[in-house]
Amino acid sequence: VAARLPMVPQGGRTGLAGGAVPLVPGSVVISLTRMDGLREIDAVGRTATVDAGCTVEQLDAAAGAQGLTFPFRIGSGGSAQIGGVVSTNAGGIRAWRHGGARQLVIGIEAVLPDGTVWSSLRGVRKASMGPDLGQLLIGAEGTLGIVTGATVELRRQEETGPTAFVAVRTVEDAVALFSALEAGGGLDACELISQAGMSRLAGMPGAPPLPLGMDHPWYVLVEWAGTTTDGAGLLEPAEALIVDGVMAASEQQRNDLWRIREMHGAACRRAGHPRQHDVAVPRSAIAAFMAEATNVARQRAPAWQPVPIAHIGDGNVHFDLVPRDAGSSPAFDCELSASIHDLAHRCGGVFSAEHGIGAARANELHRLMPPGNAQALAAIKQALDPHGLMNPGKVFGSLA
Amino acid sequence: VAARLPMVPQGGRTGLAGGAVPLVPGSVVISLTRMDGLREIDAVGRTATVDAGCTVEQLDAAAGAQGLTFPFRIGSGGSAQIGGVVSTNAGGIRAWRHGGARQLVIGIEAVLPDGTVWSSLRGVRKASMGPDLGQLLIGAEGTLGIVTGATVELRRQEETGPTAFVAVRTVEDAVALFSALEAGGGLDACELISQAGMSRLAGMPGAPPLPLGMDHPWYVLVEWAGTTTDGAGLLEPAEALIVDGVMAASEQQRNDLWRIREMHGAACRRAGHPRQHDVAVPRSAIAAFMAEATNVARQRAPAWQPVPIAHIGDGNVHFDLVPRDAGSSPAFDCELSASIHDLAHRCGGVFSAEHGIGAARANELHRLMPPGNAQALAAIKQALDPHGLMNPGKVFGSLA
Numbered sequence: 001v002a003a004r005l006p007m008v009p010q011g012g013r014t015g016l017a018g019g020a021v022p023l024v025p026g027s028v029v030i031s032l033t034r035m036d037g038l039r040e041i042d043a044v045g046r047t048a049t050v051d052a053g054c055t056v057e058q059l060d061a062a063a064g065a066q067g068l069t070f071p072f073r074i075g076s077g078g079s080a081q082i083g084g085v086v087s088t089n090a091g092g093i094r095a096w097r098h099g100g101a102r103q104l105v106i107g108i109e110a111v112l113p114d115g116t117v118w119s120s121l122r123g124v125r126k127a128s129m130g131p132d133l134g135q136l137l138i139g140a141e142g143t144l145g146i147v148t149g150a151t152v153e154l155r156r157q158e159e160t161g162p163t164a165f166v167a168v169r170t171v172e173d174a175v176a177l178f179s180a181l182e183a184g185g186g187l188d189a190c191e192l193i194s195q196a197g198m199s200r201l202a203g204m205p206g207a208p209p210l211p212l213g214m215d216h217p218w219y220v221l222v223e224w225a226g227t228t229t230d231g232a233g234l235l236e237p238a239e240a241l242i243v244d245g246v247m248a249a250s251e252q253q254r255n256d257l258w259r260i261r262e263m264h265g266a267a268c269r270r271a272g273h274p275r276q277h278d279v280a281v282p283r284s285a286i287a288a289f290m291a292e293a294t295n296v297a298r299q300r301a302p303a304w305q306p307v308p309i310a311h312i313g314d315g316n317v318h319f320d321l322v323p324r325d326a327g328s329s330p331a332f333d334c335e336l337s338a339s340i341h342d343l344a345h346r347c348g349g350v351f352s353a354e355h356g357i358g359a360a361r362a363n364e365l366h367r368l369m370p371p372g373n374a375q376a377l378a379a380i381k382q383a384l385d386p387h388g389l390m391n392p393g394k395v396f397g398s399l400a
Numbered sequence: 401v402a403a404r405l406p407m408v409p410q411g412g413r414t415g416l417a418g419g420a421v422p423l424v425p426g427s428v429v430i431s432l433t434r435m436d437g438l439r440e441i442d443a444v445g446r447t448a449t450v451d452a453g454c455t456v457e458q459l460d461a462a463a464g465a466q467g468l469t470f471p472f473r474i475g476s477g478g479s480a481q482i483g484g485v486v487s488t489n490a491g492g493i494r495a496w497r498h499g500g501a502r503q504l505v506i507g508i509e510a511v512l513p514d515g516t517v518w519s520s521l522r523g524v525r526k527a528s529m530g531p532d533l534g535q536l537l538i539g540a541e542g543t544l545g546i547v548t549g550a551t552v553e554l555r556r557q558e559e560t561g562p563t564a565f566v567a568v569r570t571v572e573d574a575v576a577l578f579s580a581l582e583a584g585g586g587l588d589a590c591e592l593i594s595q596a597g598m599s600r601l602a603g604m605p606g607a608p609p610l611p612l613g614m615d616h617p618w619y620v621l622v623e624w625a626g627t628t629t630d631g632a633g634l635l636e637p638a639e640a641l642i643v644d645g646v647m648a649a650s651e652q653q654r655n656d657l658w659r660i661r662e663m664h665g666a667a668c669r670r671a672g673h674p675r676q677h678d679v680a681v682p683r684s685a686i687a688a689f690m691a692e693a694t695n696v697a698r699q700r701a702p703a704w705q706p707v708p709i710a711h712i713g714d715g716n717v718h719f720d721l722v723p724r725d726a727g728s729s730p731a732f733d734c735e736l737s738a739s740i741h742d743l744a745h746r747c748g749g750v751f752s753a754e755h756g757i758g759a760a761r762a763n764e765l766h767r768l769m770p771p772g773n774a775q776a777l778a779a780i781k782q783a784l785d786p787h788g789l790m791n792p793g794k795v796f797g798s799l800a
Contacts, residue, residue, distance in 0.1 A: 042682050042684060042748075044579070044682065044683050044684035045682035045683045045684055045715065047682070088528055089527075089528040090528070091526045091528070095525075095526055096525075096526075099503070099525075100525075100526055102532075102535075103499070103503055103525075112772075112776055116772040116775050116776050117770065117772040118770075118772055118773055118776050119770050119772065119773065120773075122748070122749065122750055123681075123682040123685075123748035123749060124680040124681065124682060124714065124715055124716075124748070124749045124750055124753070125495075125496075125499075125500075125503075125680075125714055126491045126495055126496075126500055126680045126711075126714040126715070126716050126753045126754055127489075127680060127750040127752065127753060128488055128489040128490070128491070128539050128752050128753060128754055128755065128756045128757070129539065129750060129752050129757065129765060129769065130539055130540065130541075130543075130757050130765055130769075130777065130795045130796075131536045131537070131538075131539055131540040131543070131544060131777060131780065131795070132502075132535070132536070132538070132539060133536070133773070133776050133777060133780060135502075135532070135535035135536060135538070136531045136532070136533070136535060136536055137531070138531075138532070138535070139528050139529065139530055139531055139532060140530065140531040141530075143530075143531070144531060156583070179444070183556070280524040280525075280526045280527060281523075281524065282442050282444065282445035282447070282523040282524060283444050283445045284442060284444035284445055285523075311526075314524065314525055314526040315445065315524055315526070316524075316526050348442075348522070348523035348524070349522065349523060349524045350522055350524055350527040350529060352527065352528050352529050353524070353526045353527060353528060354526055354528055355528065356528045357528065357529065357530050365529060365530055369529065369530075370517065370518075370519050372512075372516040372517040372518055372519065373518055373519065373520075373533070375516050376512055376516050376518050376533050376784075377530065377531060377533060379783045379784060380531065380533060380780065380783060380784075382783065383779045383780060383782065383783030384776075384779060384780075395530045395531070396530075
């Protein structure tokens with residue numbers, strides 16, 4: 001602190017917005033990896049207090065040993081650390097049901113830029129103790145301090161499955177499917193996958209067997225939890241919406257279905273660097289957003305193919321654009337990303353859902369947030385980090 | 401702002417910590433009561449955006465018209481306004497299951513002390529958009545700005561009931577009852593009531609009929625929601641813990657059972673001004689807290705009777721002390737409150753759960769929070785409200 005070196009906190013380095021990448025020469029990277037202790041698990045109260053460097057899977061395994069779970073699922077859970085989850089306000093596949101970082105974090109411990117330690121670690125969720133500065137660090141990506149620990153909620157472990165993979169005609173039908181299944185209870189995951197995504201997977205070495213024909217425009221991966229009813233009965237309320245479908249009959253088949261989802265990103269990267277968009281829109285607007293974004297992309301970037309994937313429950317659409325021809329690197333119109341972001345906001349949503357702002361989206365954050373917000377955030381940044389040493393260039397943008 | 405008058409935001413004036421009471425002569429009270437619009441309800445996405453002056457019941461009724469509910473229950477919901485709920489980070493009877501203000505609020509609009517408007521109102525829950533300054537206003541009780549609107553989560557409406565009232569031998573048994581019933585699913589409320597509380601109710605004009613004999617040390621009011629199983633079956637997992645019990649057989653009986661809970665506070669006030677404590681401890685520590693707090697109170701304030709009531713699910717114990725003889729005003733040892741607060745913190749909990757800090761508990765907040773927190777909060781207060789005009793004397797304490 002005395003030397004006034006820029007500091008860049010780093011967790012599991014699984015972030016997708018570059019929040020942990022140093023931008024300023026002479027920056028000190030502060031890795032939390034070795035600060036990975038489980039401080040306390042309260043099995044009755046269902047809370048865990050852990051160091052920031054504890055990975056999502058470590059935490060979940062420790063909870064599992066007591067019949068509980070940390071109900072947060074992201075593909076990178078084996079490496080992603082709690083400090084990073086908190087700092088990016090990460091979401092994931094089950095956030096629509098269990099909440100993302102903001103909802104699951106009860107208390108936070110952080111070192112502020114002047115060396116002060118803030119702590120709201122506690123074993124209870126209900127607390128009205130004045131302003132909770134720790135909450136400001138959720139989503140701050142290390143720009144206001146370094147998260148060193150957190151108390152999080154645990155939930156009762158539920159039995160997993162059944163798991164189904166179905167084909168539907170339209171995005172509207174996929175959203176209606178979600179609504180019908182959610183009303184039935186026990187729905188845990190509902191992931192929308194496009195024909196384009198399935199085609200890219202089909203051509204990939206090591207890809208899982210594709211369970212349905214490739215002639216459907218949209219597919220939905222569905223999983224229930226904690227239910228004792230069998231899968232066929234569970235799909236019944238959505239029968240009219242389903243064109244074709246399979247139910248996993250074994251753990252192997254279940255794994256194969258999930259590998260479709262998990263390898264989707266890798267399948268897209270084979271053709272070159274995809275342009276990612278991480279928007280969230282109200283569920284009622286997913287179909288309209290998807291149609292219009294696809295339209296805009298076709299017109300303005302014909303060399304790029306939309307390969308969207310979405311967490312239907314919380315309207316989080318990863319509207320990624322992938323070079324149509326493998327190996328080519330077509331020029332990309334950056335204004336197109338701005339149009340897609342604008343569209344999300346016009347739909348009542350946000351341009352940044354779960355990956356964070358990092359450096360790449362700082363300009364977009366400033367463009368899209370109300371002017372009052374920028375002014376208020378600048379005041380907070382100035383108060384806590386007057387020398388701008390904390391993760392410079394991220395979220396707040398300017399490298400001045 | 402230009403005149404630098406102290407401002408005191410005021411909602412439904414149902415607060416229990418005096419947060420809305422002006423302390424400084426010449427203060428301007430800013431009532432949000434006429435700013436009571438419902439801006440938008442998204443029935444598919446299950447969110448509502450409302451003005452701060454909208455009452456809890458108004459919001460819930462509007463949600464109800466669409467088959468949804470704002471799952472927040474406090475006795476004062478008919479008057480309490482959303483702005484106050486947010487500003488005190490209020491909790492209530494169902495917070496253990498559905499979350500309190502912090503968990504239910506998705507976005508906030510507020511006027512900051514310099515007149516800047518902050519807004520994170522949005523129709524989606526998943527958003528990683530940098531630090532959310534609005535989160536800092538949850539629990540700030542108007543000391544950092546005035547909340548003018550909020551986007552909150554709605555949930556599917558569930559059928560209410562069954563409702564039961566049971567007697568148990570010990571607090572341990574009451575907590576075990578909660579655990580057994582919660583595991584069965586559908587549990588919605590679980591309120592612990594003492595023999596002392598029942599006795600005070602018994603002597604009160606207009607009191608509901610008391611459903612069980614008065615010879616039990618503890619009683620629990622239990623309610624389920626969204627379940628189709630009948631009440632007797634639902635109580636079965638806790639059978640061994642129940643000494644006596646009734647199940648409401650009609651809506652009238654259900655209302656009578658709830659009136660026991662609702663009139664509890666009034667019954668305690670008949671004997672004079674109760675000394676209230678609003679602590680939360682981990683569920684596993686409720687029994688130990690209750691025993692020790694009772695012990696301490698007996699020794700140090702024999703003229704005061706402990707009449708605790710608790711939301712078992714989140715360990716929120718209202719450990720209230722009431723003059724033993726109606727009409728007398730025994731001297732109260734204020735250090736006793738400090739001891740009870742210390743005890744909650746030694747149990748891993750907090751001294752302030754759901755009522756807020758207001759003016760009366762500001763000293764306790766400063767005494768019990770880590771020194772780093774006080775320093776960090778002072779920096780934030782200075783940055784946002786350099787002239788100390790926002791609700792002076794509350795939360796941050798000093799009237800300087």
